Amino acid sequence: MEYQNILTEVKNHIFYLTINRPQKLNALNRSVLEEIATAIQASTENADVKAILITGAGEKAFVAGADISEFQNYNVEEGRQLAKIGQESVFNAIENCTKPVLAAINGFALGGGLELAMACHIRIASNNAKLGLPEVTLGLIPGYGGTQRLAQLIGKGKAMEMIFTADMLTADEAEKTGLVNHVTEPGQLIAKAEEILAKIILRAPLALSSAIKAINASGQSQINGFEVEINEFANCFNTNDFKEGVNAFLEKRKPAFKGN
Template sequence: MTYQQLLVEVKNNILYITINRPQKLNALNREVLAEIAHAIASAQTDKQVQAILLTGAGEKAFVAGADISEFQSYTLEEGKQLAKDGHDNVFNAIENSSKPVIAAINGFALGGGLELAMACHIRIASDNAKLGLPEVTLGLIPGYGGTQRLAQLVGKGLAFEMIFTADMITAEKAHQIGLVNHVVALSDLQAKAEEILEKIKQRAPLALASAIKAVNAGFNPKTNGYQTEIDEFGNCFQTNDFKEGTSAFLEKRKANFSGS
């Protein structure tokens, strides 16, 4: 696929996905969402890709929200379909990605932009970032998982406050409440993400995928998280990476994982 709204490249086994609409503050429209869906899906079977870094072009915004002009006239059914397609193809796909996904939040992450960041496994924010869910000012609520993931990350009380007031919070406040993992200077944002990704790349790929599945299961009311952990723990025993990891530990050497 030739991407029109994204910059996509693989370097050192990291897939870099940059939403490239800086003139629109990287707002999400149907084309952007379709391209993100394709990039994330393709990464799952690309053996070159061990982890994913998602960010926005420019210094002003990660994603400043959804492109409101596209859905202003939607009906009830069209609105439901919009949310369902986003959940299935983009936001849940990121959350359930077998390859770890880090969001590098470079500026505004509002509405669908914050929801996109929350779907990622780890969030790093630049110190100029502003985060929020302003949907109630438009007569809407967050529709891409925001009501669920925000409460999971910061608790119900803070989630209600952020959604009810529609206020933006600073990167430092987001760090204090557990919404982001790290806050760094804008000039250090990519380097910090890459520092974490380099560590991740040294770990066993199949074990990382199992960990993602097990952690996510704990937040799925239809799934027994503990049973998923038991199953995934057991699955690790039949991998070559388990044999390599334990052998390397006993032999006091660095493991060389193959992802098999």
């Protein structure tokens, strides 16, 4: 597929997805979300891809929010569909992706941009990043999972303060709260992301997928996360990667996982 709003590349088993609307600070609109959904699906199905890196074009913004002009006249049902379709096709799809997804946050990550980053499994930020959910200043609340994922990541009280005040966090503040994993200089952001992903792609792909499923279950009250963990742990015993990992350990060599 030829994309109009994103750039994609596969290199060293990493799928690079760059939101490419720098003149709009990479704001999300319907077309961008549709392209992200398609790209995530394609990367999931691509056997050569072992991890995904999402970032924004330019140094000013990861994603500065949603394109407000697109939904300013929506009614209740249109608003419901906006949130429902976006959550299911993009944000939940990223969170439940069977391959590790890392967000490299360069500059502003506001509103839907922060929600996009929070849907990813790991977040790193440049030290000039600003992160926030300012929706209440528009008479709205976060609609792409922000109220849920922020509370899971930084705690209910901190999440409420951040959403109620609409204040932005600096990258260092975000790291202290656990919202981001690492902070780097802007010029080192992608290199740090690649350093982390280079370690990850050496691990057993099916085990990573099982870990994602089990960890995600911890945030879902209707699911017994311990049962999910037990089942996923058991499933690993039926993989060739488990046999390879154990043999490599016993033979004191590095494993060569094949994802089967």
